[in-house]
Amino acid sequence: MIIFHYDKTLEGLLTAVFDAYNRKTFPxxxxxxxxxxxxxxxxxxxxxxxxxxxxxxWKGLEQTLEPNSLNMITYVWLSELPGSDELIFRxxxxxxxxxxxIETNYADDDVLxxxxxxxxxxxxxxxxxEFVRFQKAADDIxxxxxxxxxxxxxxxxxxxxxxxxxxxWVIYDTKRNYGFYYDMKNITEMTLDSTxxxxxxxxxxxxxxxxxxxxxxxxxxxxxxxxxxxxxxxxLHRQHLPKRYWKYLTEKQ
Amino acid sequence: MKAEIxxxxxxxxxxxxxxxxxASSGTTRKNTPGGIGSTSGWGICHSFTEDGxxxxxxxxxxxxxxxxxxxxxxxxxxxxxxxxTFAVDELVELTIEFYRRNYIEGLFLSSxxxxxxxxxxxxxxxxxxxxxxxxxxxxxxxxxSIPGASQQLVHEAGLYADRLSxxxxxxxxQNLKMLAPEKDHExxxxxxxxxxxxxxxxxxxxxxxxSAPRFAPAGQSTxxxxxxxxxxxxxxxxxxxALYNRPSMKRVYYSGYIPVNSYDSRLPVVKQAPLVRExxxxxxxxxxxxxxxxxxxxxxxxxxxxxxxxxxxxxxALRHPEHFPVxxxxxxxxxxxxxxxxxxxxxxxxxxxxxxxxxxxVDLKKMGIVMKKAQYFITCNELAVQNVSESSPEYVRKVxxxxxxxxxxxxxxxxxxIFD
Numbered sequence: 177m178i179i180f181h182y183d184k185t186l187e188g189l190l191t192a193v194f195d196a197y198n199r200k201t202f203p204x205x206x207x208x209x210x211x212x213x214x215x216x217x218x219x220x221x222x223x224x225x226x227x228x229x230x231x232x233x234w235k236g237l238e239q240t241l242e243p244n245s246l247n248m249i250t251y252v253w254l255s256e257l258p259g260s261d262e263l264i265f266r267x268x269x270x271x272x273x274x275x276x277x278i279e280t281n282y283a284d285d286d287v288l289x290x291x292x293x294x295x296x297x298x299x300x301x302x303x304x305x306e307f308v309r310f311q312k313a314a315d316d317i318x319x320x321x322x323x324x325x326x327x328x329x330x331x332x333x334x335x336x337x338x339x340x341x342x343x344x345w346v347i348y349d350t351k352r353n354y355g356f357y358y359d360m361k362n363i364t365e366m367t368l369d370s371t372x373x374x375x376x377x378x379x380x381x382x383x384x385x386x387x388x389x390x391x392x393x394x395x396x397x398x399x400x401x402x403x404x405x406x407x408x409x410x411x412l413h414r415q416h417l418p419k420r421y422w423k424y425l426t427e428k429q
Numbered sequence: 430m431k432a433e434i435x436x437x438x439x440x441x442x443x444x445x446x447x448x449x450x451x452a453s454s455g456t457t458r459k460n461t462p463g464g465i466g467s468t469s470g471w472g473i474c475h476s477f478t479e480d481g482x483x484x485x486x487x488x489x490x491x492x493x494x495x496x497x498x499x500x501x502x503x504x505x506x507x508x509x510x511x512x513x514t515f516a517v518d519e520l521v522e523l524t525i526e527f528y529r530r531n532y533i534e535g536l537f538l539s540s541x542x543x544x545x546x547x548x549x550x551x552x553x554x555x556x557x558x559x560x561x562x563x564x565x566x567x568x569x570x571x572x573x574s575i576p577g578a579s580q581q582l583v584h585e586a587g588l589y590a591d592r593l594s595x596x597x598x599x600x601x602x603q604n605l606k607m608l609a610p611e612k613d614h615e616x617x618x619x620x621x622x623x624x625x626x627x628x629x630x631x632x633x634x635x636x637x638x639x640s641a642p643r644f645a646p647a648g649q650s651t652x653x654x655x656x657x658x659x660x661x662x663x664x665x666x667x668x669x670x671a672l673y674n675r676p677s678m679k680r681v682y683y684s685g686y687i688p689v690n691s692y693d694s695r696l697p698v699v700k701q702a703p704l705v706r707e708x709x710x711x712x713x714x715x716x717x718x719x720x721x722x723x724x725x726x727x728x729x730x731x732x733x734x735x736x737x738x739x740x741x742x743x744x745x746a747l748r749h750p751e752h753f754p755v756x757x758x759x760x761x762x763x764x765x766x767x768x769x770x771x772x773x774x775x776x777x778x779x780x781x782x783x784x785x786x787x788x789x790x791v792d793l794k795k796m797g798i799v800m801k802k803a804q805y806f807i808t809c810n811e812l813a814v815q816n817v818s819e820s821s822p823e824y825v826r827k828v829x830x831x832x833x834x835x836x837x838x839x840x841x842x843x844x845x846x847i848f849d
Contacts, residue, residue: 280781283792306475310530318529338460339467343529390434391526397435401442402488403478406687406702412481416474426532427476 177204177216182223184208186253189261190230192223193268202269206261233268240271245279251294254327263289300328305335307417308347309426311378311392312385317344319379321424323351330356333363378429392426399427438523440513444493444504445539447689448596448652449682453485453534453569455647456591464565466528466535468591473534486537486571487527491515491553495541499609500696501598501657503689504541517552521559528568535569535591536560546577554582557589569647574624576616583623584644587631592647592679595620600668604658608695617651621675624649628677648679655710656686656703657696662735663728666713670724673717683710709735716741719773720766738830743769746806747822754808754816758787770803802829 180196180203182188189206196202201219213220237246249267252260266286270278282288303324310318318340322329329349333356336347341360348355348368357366381389422428454472474483492514493504504510524536538556542549553572560566572590574583587593595617599605602614624645631644651672653665669681685707688699713735716722720742727741728734736744746753746769755764757779765776775798782788782796789809794800805817805825817825834840 281785282778282782282796283786283788285795288795302473306473308531312530320531335467335469340465340529340531341460342463342465387526391530394435394438394523395527395530395532397439398442398487399476399478399484401439402446402482402484404446404480404482404687407480407482407704409481410479413477413479416477416481416483425476426530 177214177218179203179205179207179213179217179220180223181207181209181211181220183225184261185225186250187227187230188223188225189253189264190233191225193233193265194226194229195221195223197272203265206265236272237268241277242279245271248290248294251297251331252290254331255293255297256327257293260293263293297326297328297331300324300326301331303421304328304332307421307425308332308336309424310340310345311426312388313379313383314385316385317346320345320347321350322347323349323420323423325420327352337363396427396429434519434523437513437515437519438489440511441490441493441515442488444510444541445488445490445537447503447684447687448488448537448539448573449482449684450571450594450650450652450680451483451485451488451537452592452650452680453571455679456569458567458569458591460567461565464567465525466566466568468535468567468569475531475533485534486569487524487533487535488537489515489520489539491520491538491540491549491556492543493541494543496544497542497609497611499598499612500690500693501608501654501686505690508690517555517559520556521564524560524568525564525566528566533568535566535571537571537573539573540575542575546575547579547582550575550578550582550586554586554589557586561589571647574620576612576620578620580623583620584627587624587627587644588642590645592650593624593645594650594652595624596652597668598652598654599658600653600660600665601658604660608658621649621651621678625675625677645677648677650680650682651678652682652684654686655683655707656699661728661733662706662710662713663730663733665710666717666724666728669714670717681714683707683714705737706735709737709741713741716745721763722767739826740769742767743802743829746817747826750817750822753806753818755806757793757807757809758783768803768806770799770801770806805829 178201180192182192192203192206199221201221205214207213209222237249249264252264263286267290270284270286278284278287282291304322308320308322310320313319329347336345337358340358344359346355346357346366354365354367356363452472453468454470456468457470458468460467472485474485476484478484492512493510494512494514495504495506498505498507527533528535536557538553540549540553557570557572560570570590571592571594572586574586574593574595576595583593597614597617599608605612605614627644628648631641634641635643653668655665665683672678672681685702685704686699687702688696690696691698713727716727717724722745726745735741739747746767752767755768757765762776762780765771765779766773771779775796778796779788779793782792787809789811790800790804793803793809804814808816
């Protein structure tokens with residue numbers, strides 16, 4: 177078994193592709209830098225992430241793949257699911273080695289799997305766009321905590337920047353402990369020292385803008401009134417609005 | 430102030446909630462400098478009520494006072510109901526503040542009729558005009574056009590709204606007159622025609638110069654109440670099909686009748702809204718819009734009502750076993766679309782993938798095709814089950830509609846031990 181160790185970044189993975197073609201040995205398994213190896217390792221190689229190598233691989237991909245498939249690689253990477261890096265590696269290899277484009281061959285396991293994972297992450301992106309709830313703080317910054325299963329927050333920034341162009345906002349991923357701040361011009365990545373600002377997903381009432389509580393109550397009241405009691409269907413409700421999102425939804429508090 | 434607004438909001442939401450439409454799709458709007466919001470084109474649901482319906486727009490009435498007395502409507506004037514009216518600026522502020530918190534995609538404004546249709550319509554137009562011009566609001570706006578309103582006001586509404594709609598409510602005029610003596614189909618079809626004209630004129634103008642104003646870019650929609658009167662599904666679907674033939678008509682919604690005014694003897698006595706029938710009508714509607722079906726293939730004189738037990742596509746396939754089995758590796762797209770268990774997405778996947786290699790049933794299963802249904806209707810030269818033309822439509826129907834036993838329940842065909 178051939179093992180490559182790399183630093184678990186996308187650049188690292190692309191460098192691994194470069195090195196593999198260079199050495200003409202392809203890994204059966206990709207591991208993190210300090211991850212223990214299984215028994216019976218035939219060869220073990222440590223990838224040193226290098227930007228020029230990863231950039232060359234990416235450029236090669238740009239020439240080989242449609243923009244859509246290229247996006248798919250980013251999406252699958254952001255899924256953070258175990259094995260997704262090995263899947264990307266196999267996909268890239270197939271794309272480079274095949275004379276014909278493989279992109280729409282959904283009878284191929286890896287191609288189909290890539291598409292399915294990318295769809296999962298895309299779903300998460302849409303759910304973020306749907307279910308982000310801003311709370312207005314006293315300093316006029318709109319604040320929204322999120323905790324998506326996949327690391328889809330970066331994919332939503334363009335949307336939120338265009339939509340809420342004239343208000344300052346922060347969207348914070350409490351699971352991965354990082355977020356983005358928009359100051360009506362630029363978006364910057366940020367990390368908070370402590371997450372005490374929002375116990376249980378709600379902004380502390382002392383930090384809220386004056387009318388924030390009012391609008392939260394109005395929204396809750398509206399949400400309650402919209403339900404048609406003759407048609408209540410909890411299963412359908414949970415299917416569309418999975419429980420894992422309820423924590424940060426104003427109307428479900 | 431606070432308690433009063435909350436009260437109004439709840440009263441007017443209660444009055445508006447029976448309208449089905451909540452779509453925010455069909456058009457895009459970029460953010461403008463100094464403005465708020467954008468419209469994405471694919472529609473975004475921001476929440477779901479406990480009955481499982483999407484909440485995309487702030488669906489609200491300007492007022493629930495009404496001069497009409499339609500039997501099916503909760504807001505009819507003879508109902509003893511809490512009434513309220515929003516001031517224009519109250520509603521505008523509410524929309525903007527909800528929007529800024531990402532609660533909604535925009536506004537769905539509807540209203541009871543006060544004084545005259547034009548009087549009502551004018552106040553509604555003021556709300557959306559203020560949103561668009563004073564606040565530069567780029568979110569989605571859906572406005573209900575009041576039956577009987579003048580062409581001029583409909584035209585003004587179209588300049589600010591993304592979608593306009595007029596509800597037919599009852600599929601045949603005769604029944605409409607029975608339940609709503611003050612209304613007729615003309616008062617509904619006229620504003621529909623105004624909207625259609627506006628859309629067509631604006632499209633033509635915009636081909637000449639791009640700066641010409643857009644008119645209701647997301648087109649129009651309408652709604653019918655199902656089960657309050659005795660129309661057959663054939664009558665309903667033929668009405669829908671005729672409406673879809675009009676250039677600007679995007680959606681027809683079906684609303685299963687909920688007995689809001691059960692005291693009225695003109696209305697049928699029902700215990701539960703006809704949810705299954707409503708669902709089958711939507712499936713039939715989908716067949717019309719996305720599956721290239723013609724309406725007389727779905728319902729005809731022999732089958733005036735949809736089968737409640739099986740979906741309309743399966744029903745069609747069982748009525749026409751002569752078209753099956755279909756070879757997924759050879760048949761064209763429109764035939765693959767007609768196979769039960771294959772949707773638009775999987776049909777496209779099949780078309781793309783079969784260029785590389787022959788597809789086998791394992792491949793189909795992995796692509797997400799519902800093989801439980803599809804296996805009786807396809808061939809890829811390797812299937813063991815008997816397809817519909819080898820067995821019989823009756824047999825396939827029986828297998829597919831058999832109720833699954835709850836987990837752990839004893840098989841009723843198994844003999845019981847008699848000693849205990």
